[in-house]
Amino acid sequence: TMHTEAFRPALHYTARDTWLNDPNGLIHHGGVYHLYYQNNPFGNIWGNMSWGHATSDDLADWTEQPLAIACDAQEDVFSGSIVFDSQNSSGFGTDAAPPLVAVYTSAFKEASPLRGTQAQSLAYSLDGGFTWKKYAANPVLSRNSADFRDPKVFRYDGPAGSYWVMAAVEAKDYKVVLYKSEDLKIWEHLSDFGPANATGGIWECPDLFALPVDGNPEELKWVLTVNLNPGGPNGGSAGQYFTGGFDGVTFTSDSTITNGRQESDRLNEYQWLDWGRDYYAAVSFSDAPNGRRIMIGWMNNWDYANQIPTSPWRSPMSLPRELSLATTGGRHTLLQTVVDGAVSGDEAPAxxxxxxxxxxxxxxxxxxxxxxxxxxxxxxxxxxxxxxxxxxxxxxxxxxxxxxxxxxxxxxxxxxxxxxxxxxxxxxxxxxxxxxxxxxxxxxxxxxxxxxxxxxxxxxxxxxxxxxxxxxxxxxxxxxxxxxxxxxxxxxxxxx
Ligand code: FRU
Structure with missing residues (x-):
């Protein structure tokens, strides 16, 4: 109706006439920003989880693309990430035409022999992210767990070597689990992080990346983000972060608060990506230009997500945010700004x-x-x-x-x-x-x-x-x- 369409944002991405939740597979590739997302292609409440897709040249104007990765009788396609496999380490492409590889969570349905478990699977694209094929030997990484999900993969190049690293969660154990791989197919466990700081809800959608401290490229610090639901500072879904070091194996936090007070008192001291009710499942882009770290979150809260009064679409994405790290009051704090050029308006202020x-x-x-x-x-x-x-x-x-x-x-x-x-x-x-x-x-x-x-x-x-x-x-x-x-x-x- 007119009334509900009136809520449709002018600046924020929404799917035309369907439901969306988490941003997935954020990557800048071939000059295009790709935003995939948890999508119900058949409705505007959560279900039939598949990866929807939108593209943009500038992070301002988005074009909705055909569904990228669809659920089937065996599995829902839950959250994950995409890497450009420039060396064709996976063998899905050729040296001359290397693939994009999506690492996603298979949430296995009743019809699957793996019913009740969640495991990590691959899909690949040979046309720059527009069409995708699921890998025939999925899943590639299983722990026989019902809550092992949301893989975020990045290339680690450091003192310990050069390989792919996956950060995923054991959601109900409040753990981020880290794995490494040479080919994106065979994964070896590295270490676990957590529980730590906010544990008022299950942990979902982690991310791990390095940022210069106070703009100094010689001094890098690692940031581990993890979303949790519920347990946010104002209730329901929210994202927290930790700062520290990553040596290629283990993430060591320097922002874990360990004093004996009640968690409810400590919520104010934890580091939050956002203190509001409607910023969840935030993850960053792979391969953003000039080493920039750009994040998008889902602008909704599982407390009431399926009920917000919009149609035919439901849930916007946040504006894209650029992250930097500053030293304030003896600790490292993320600074966030809306990406330059992601919104535009009148030349002169009103x-x-x-x-x-x-x-x-x-x-x-x-x-x-x-x-x-x-x-x-x-x-x-x-x-x-x-x-x-x-x-x-x-x-x-x-x-x-x-x-x-x-x-x-x-x-x-x-x-x-x-x-x-x-x-x-x-x-x-x-x-x-x-x-x-x-x-x-x-x-x-x-x-x-x-x-x-x-x-x-x-x-x-x-x-x-x-x-x-x-x-x-x-x-x-x-x-x-x-x-x-x-x-x-x-x-x-x-x-x-
Ligand atoms: C977070 C989440 C993820 C999961 C996806 C399913 O909002 O619960 O953990 O992969 O949504 O849609």
Whole structure:
């Protein structure tokens, strides 16, 4: 209907008329960004898991492609990754025309003799990722486990040698399991990591990669990301990360928190890819240009994923995020920004003002109204207990984005954001710890038809939530509760 199509994002990828979840097989190859994803080709709720496919030249405009890897009577095709096998180590191609190889999880069905288990399988493409053949000798790696899945494969080249490494999970054991291979077919166990830090839900969709510290290419640090469900900092699905070392065999974390307090108290100290409710199953691209590390997450939460009020499509992907690593407060922190060029908009901002002094008030700014926009706001605290912005507002609804400087919290309140009634777990006030060294709070907020992604303090902290406002709710206001605050500068740009 008109109403539900109104939620379809302008900036974020959605499948035309089907369900999607995890991004899979992200790779840049032949000048094209490939986004495969968990897809139900026959409906808009989870099921018939297969790999859907979309391509883009610039990470901004996506073209949906025919289904890439389909489920069959024996198996669902669960999450995994793709590598360019440039040496044809797998033998699926030729030296002159090496293959792309997908490593995916076979979730075996009743009809299969392997029913009830999950194991890793291969498919290959000889036409640059558009058509795929499953390997006849699948699966290639089984542990006789019901929850062994989500292989992320990359090429390791280091002191220990040169080979393929797979990071996968034993989901219910809260373990990332690492394997190595010469040919992508025969795999040898290297080591396990976990349980560690957040274990409030099963571990899924890991990733392992190196990043320069503070931009210094001579100093590399490894980052292990692992998604978990539930157990996120604001409930349900979320992704955590660890920083440390990888010697080709073992990942050693330097960010594991081991003091004796309750996990619920420690959630604030763990490192999260995103503190919001709607960023899950995040993984990074293989072979992104210039060594960049670009990640996409599924913008939904298993708490209510099948119920969000959209049709005929269901679930958007996040905007693509570029990752870097900075040293802050004695530890290594991921910084995330939306990839340059992945969103575009008006040349001139609709609004560019500041400073604006606020005293116990909510002030509307009609010139900043909109539905798809980039909001850049910098605040300094005064005496107000909370200050911030309300986006997608009307006289009956709005999404509140605030700072409580005393508590040191970033707040996203979607309890009155529009349609919240489709699931009891949806309306929420989500918060995250926000630090300031100079008294400033800098927010970069991407608003789309059904989402808000907040990048705070230069991307040190990210919070992503879905919202389902009325199309006519375009209002924008600023507020300070119980005292003063200053909006030092505000820039609002319409995005297309
Ligand atoms: C994560 C996940 C993966 C699995 C896939 C199935 O959202 O549960 O662990 O491979 O979704 O669709």
């Amino acid at each position: 609004v560019q003002v500041g400073p604006i002094h606020l005293t116990s008030e909510t002030r509307q700014m009609p010139a900043a109204a909109g539905t798809v926009q980039l909001i850049e706001a910098e605040f300094t605290a005064g005496t107000a207990e909370e200050f911030g912005l309300i986006v997608r507002g009307s006289d009956k609804e709005g999404t509140r984005i605030g700072i409580n400087p005393t508590k040191g919290r970033l707040i996203l309140d979607r309890t009155a954001s529009g349609d919240t009634g489709f699931h009891a777990g949806f309306p929420s006030v989500d918060t995250a710890p926000v630090n300031t060294e100079n008294g400033r709070y800098a927010l970069k907020i991407y608003v789309d038809h059904c989402s808000v992604e907040i990048f705070a303090q230069q991307g040190e902290l990210v919070l992503t939530d879905l919202i389902f406002p009325e199309k006519a709710s375009t209002g924008f206001s600023m507020y300070a509760h119980g005292g003063t605050a200053t909006l030092e500068n505000l820039r609002v740009t319409h995005l297309a």
